[in-house]
Ligand SMILES: Nc1ncnc2c1ncn2[C@@H]1O[C@H](COP(=O)(O)OP(=O)(O)O)[C@@H](O)[C@H]1O
């Protein structure tokens with residue numbers, strides 16, 4: 302399976318260019334779209350889901366010309382938006398039966414099987430008779446997945462599904478995605494680096510409507526091998542350090558000192574020791590390099 306996006310641009314009426322001549326190719330597996338707020342994640346996903354039209358560009362899914370054959374494409378698409386509406390006071394089981402009927406699955410036996418499978422895959426079988434309106438955030442997100450699984454989609458797009466979930470719910474949700482991501486393309490967006498780290502077979506960093514990098518999480522991290530350096534400083538030294546070095550991030554340790562991570566092709570100085578790169582290092586350096594480029598272009 303393959304989704305190909307070519308030269309995609311989308312400008313909103315207020316002049317914001319949310320997607321800027323974007324190119325992207327995605328194969329079977331879990332794809333993580335990582336980017337900060339305002340990067341263009343939701344715009345890209347709504348555009349792929351054919352809910353809004355781009356200014357220009359092309360999207361192809363296998364043999365389907367997505368932008369010109371929306372009806373055909375929607376049959377194989379499952380899309381879970383970032384914000385979705387309020388649920389009526391109905392049980393998950395009844396609601397899924399209702400949605401399945403709307404999708405034209407009229408045979409009762411067939412519908413039972415499909416609904417049951419969706420409930421099982423999303424770990425909601427035990428709570429299937431409870432009202433969805435009373436579900437926790439994580440359960441609601443999993444119900445959203447159950448709903449889109451009803452028509453057995455080949456391409457699944459999920460927009461920031463882990464935002465607002467507590468760590469346990471987040472973990473459970475990501476496991477559900479992992480379950481369904483093996484034979485399909487699953488694209489999910491997030492601003493949380495850890496979401497993509499273990500789960501994704503492929504990922505991209507998006508900002509300013511552009512893809513800044515695309516690779517496996519492992520390769521992304523390996524690209525910074527031997528270039529990340531660490532030191533521990535007093536809190537009041539941070540401004541000086543930031544002036545002198547290419548600081549990626551800093552965090553307090555248990556002694557209330559600051560652990561500082563610095564980028565450098567070579568050792569930045571005697572106080573630093575080499576450390577293993579993390580995906581977070583990749584994310585921060587990619588975003589800050591992009592910011593430097595954008596600023597220099599603006600001058
Ligand atoms: N309907 C809209 N009208 C005008 N501007 C929008 C609209 N939706 C999003 N934007 C702008 O487009 C940019 C990308 O937004 P969005 O796609 O929502 O990013 P993300 O999902 O990564 O946070 C932002 O600058 C946002 O303010």
Ligand SMILES: [Mg+2]
Nearest residue numbers: 342343383461
């Ligand atoms: Mg969004």
